[in-house]
Amino acid sequence: MSQISRRTLMKVAGAAATASVLGARVAHAEDKIKIGFIFLGPIGDYGWTWAHNKGREQIDAELGDKVETVYVENVPEDASAVPIIRDLAQQGCKLIFTTSYGYMEQTLEVAKEFPEVMFEHCTGFKRADNVSTYNSKFHEGRAVLGTISGKMSKSGTLGYLGSFKVPEVVLGVNSFLLAAQKHNPNATLKLVMIDSWFDPPKEAAATETLINLGCDIVTTHTDSPAALQILEQKGLYGFGQGADMSTFAPKAHLTAIEDIWGPYYVQRAKDIVEGTWKSADTWDGMKEGTVVISPYNEAVPADVRELADAVQKGYKEGTFDIFTGPIYDQEGTLRVKDGEVMSLADLAVIDWFVKGVESAS
Amino acid sequence: MSPDFLIAAIMTVVGLTTPILLAALGELVVEKSGVLNLGVEGMMLVGAISGFAVTVFTFNPWLGVLGAAAGGALASLLFAVLVLGLNSNQVATGLALAIFGTGLSSLIGLSFTGRIVPVFGSIFPAGLARHPYLQVIFGYSPIVYFAVLMVPAVAWFLYRTRAGLILRAVGENDHSAHSIGYSVLKVRLAAILFGGAMAGIGGAYFSMVITPMWAERMTAGRGWIALALVVFAGWRTGRLLLGAYFFGILMALELYAKAAGFSFLPSPFWAAMPYLMTVVALTFISARESAGANAPACLGKPFLPST
Numbered sequence A: 001m002s003q004i005s006r007r008t009l010m011k012v013a014g015a016a017a018t019a020s021v022l023g024a025r026v027a028h029a030e031d032k033i034k035i036g037f038i039f040l041g042p043i044g045d046y047g048w049t050w051a052h053n054k055g056r057e058q059i060d061a062e063l064g065d066k067v068e069t070v071y072v073e074n075v076p077e078d079a080s081a082v083p084i085i086r087d088l089a090q091q092g093c094k095l096i097f098t099t100s101y102g103y104m105e106q107t108l109e110v111a112k113e114f115p116e117v118m119f120e121h122c123t124g125f126k127r128a129d130n131v132s133t134y135n136s137k138f139h140e141g142r143a144v145l146g147t148i149s150g151k152m153s154k155s156g157t158l159g160y161l162g163s164f165k166v167p168e169v170v171l172g173v174n175s176f177l178l179a180a181q182k183h184n185p186n187a188t189l190k191l192v193m194i195d196s197w198f199d200p201p202k203e204a205a206a207t208e209t210l211i212n213l214g215c216d217i218v219t220t221h222t223d224s225p226a227a228l229q230i231l232e233q234k235g236l237y238g239f240g241q242g243a244d245m246s247t248f249a250p251k252a253h254l255t256a257i258e259d260i261w262g263p264y265y266v267q268r269a270k271d272i273v274e275g276t277w278k279s280a281d282t283w284d285g286m287k288e289g290t291v292v293i294s295p296y297n298e299a300v301p302a303d304v305r306e307l308a309d310a311v312q313k314g315y316k317e318g319t320f321d322i323f324t325g326p327i328y329d330q331e332g333t334l335r336v337k338d339g340e341v342m343s344l345a346d347l348a349v350i351d352w353f354v355k356g357v358e359s360a361s
Numbered sequence B: 001m002s003p004d005f006l007i008a009a010i011m012t013v014v015g016l017t018t019p020i021l022l023a024a025l026g027e028l029v030v031e032k033s034g035v036l037n038l039g040v041e042g043m044m045l046v047g048a049i050s051g052f053a054v055t056v057f058t059f060n061p062w063l064g065v066l067g068a069a070a071g072g073a074l075a076s077l078l079f080a081v082l083v084l085g086l087n088s089n090q091v092a093t094g095l096a097l098a099i100f101g102t103g104l105s106s107l108i109g110l111s112f113t114g115r116i117v118p119v120f121g122s123i124f125p126a127g128l129a130r131h132p133y134l135q136v137i138f139g140y141s142p143i144v145y146f147a148v149l150m151v152p153a154v155a156w157f158l159y160r161t162r163a164g165l166i167l168r169a170v171g172e173n174d175h176s177a178h179s180i181g182y183s184v185l186k187v188r189l190a191a192i193l194f195g196g197a198m199a200g201i202g203g204a205y206f207s208m209v210i211t212p213m214w215a216e217r218m219t220a221g222r223g224w225i226a227l228a229l230v231v232f233a234g235w236r237t238g239r240l241l242l243g244a245y246f247f248g249i250l251m252a253l254e255l256y257a258k259a260a261g262f263s264f265l266p267s268p269f270w271a272a273m274p275y276l277m278t279v280v281a282l283t284f285i286s287a288r289e290s291a292g293a294n295a296p297a298c299l300g301k302p303f304l305p306s307t
Helices: A002-031 A048-063 A081-090 A101-113 A138-152 A167-183 A200-212 A226-234 A262-274 A302-317 A344-348 B003-032 B040-058 B061-085 B090-112 B142-160 B162-172 B174-179 B184-210 B222-232 B237-260 B267-287
Strands: A033-038 A067-072 A093-098 A118-122 A131-136 A157-162 A188-193 A217-220 A237-242 A253-259 A281-284 A291-293 A334-336
Touching (some): A033 A262, A048 A237, A048 A262, A067 A081, A093 A262, A101 A118, A131 A262, A138 A253, A138 A291, A157 A167, A157 A200, A167 A344, A200 A226, B003 B040, B003 B162, B003 B184, B003 B222, B040 B061, B040 B090, B142 B237, B174 B184, B184 B222, B222 B237
Parallel strands (some): A131 A281, A157 A188, A157 A217, A217 A237
């Protein structure tokens, strides 16, 4: 009790002090709608969180006169996220983006307590009246990387540096390998899950391990450029994750999947301002410009570029889907029949790896 | 198992081990003087950004390493002022240093994000450093050799020199040391600064050798493993070296097991392994009384002279 009253007291004192100096600004700030962001890593990770923060900055740039944004970095994906999300709601945020899969239950829990606050959970699949989900079809980008790898890998053994076995990562693995196998039917994939989205030393060691086990191309589903730097030192190839990471590895960086969240964030912020926000499930991809492929490295030969471009074009025009049967799982069981295309609902909860994934995790 | 494969695996283990070994060796000296500094993670991060920043400005990795040591030592000086000067609680102050160091390094690092420096790699001629077999001996950054050589150096200092004897005396019985005229606080200050410098160099191994870049929180918890390692080693230098490599091998084993498709242990179990091993080691230490006597008697207690 005493703590609450003390906090209130300080707030009042603080407000009074500010108001006396900047009365006009306080009044102005109160007119603005507050939008909160929960970030998984540091905004300087140059990957996942960096990309989400770019989206947040776009809201500031386009709607800065109507809304203000706040964010919390390095929020763990466990129960400790609950009080942090709750705090943003109590601060008066009208819309809160929780930008990682691991905040799913925590977001729903806080959303129940604050029915007047709207929530947007990234990459999850549980919704409520005030909880939307949004995702990006990163696996479309992985199909482009897989196409390049299938053509450029000499050993036919591809490495995949993963984080956790969540649908987003499983989709990435499957899409990457299926695309590679279109050009090298014998291509196989070794996978290491490092149990973290951001751990540069472990990412580096895992990359060395994959290389030592015969992988000559390693793609990453973790958020730092560590793997690329190891590949650069060894003279091998890899890809950026979340953002163009070519500055970290000018030779090794063949291309990157860039996450472009800005347009979606601005749209949802507008919906809040105009009072038209509704709970929805959005899963955009290359077509909508959410997934963008960075410029190719000069090491990518012209014929490979053409194939990679064709995959991009196919996705943009809706004529290509990597999850078209026949698709076999690790044990060799037919999961998707010839000519059949997996539905988005199935993709969203996928938990099996395709044939050729050699690691068990 | 081909020699190439084994060599690559060994080199990964060395990379995983070196920063932990450096930080733990520094912390061992600090704890031997009777001070518990839990802020290793923060000091490593400050060292990592300091080393990186100095390298960016001077293009000289040697100065970078010096900068990392200075950065780590400066961070530890703050801790020293609080626990020695103001007799604050060592556990709380150490935890605060871990948090402060993380924040400070992120702040300094803001303007260094997205930059890279050349790898501070082997200084031996390419014929040795890149030789398919000899690289297992000559293919490392100078920091690796420094870390390994510091083990006998610290052991010699602690057990063969007068200064080392005084440091241990201060850690075992501060009042006795004080009563025969040694300055407890000065000895502890020196130990804390040494610990900070070593943690700083350990941090620089991340930002200058493994991945020559700056990323916030790039040490990702290695400072806590270093703390566990000191206890695991029972405050003995030789065991610290073995323990560091044991932890390094465990970490590499996890990655190899996963990549090769053995899933006999659940993933989080691997991550908990260093801590689990420490608990096991502690159990053995306390079961054998003579070994337990190696823990400094004044560890974590503030020195308050009665006069």
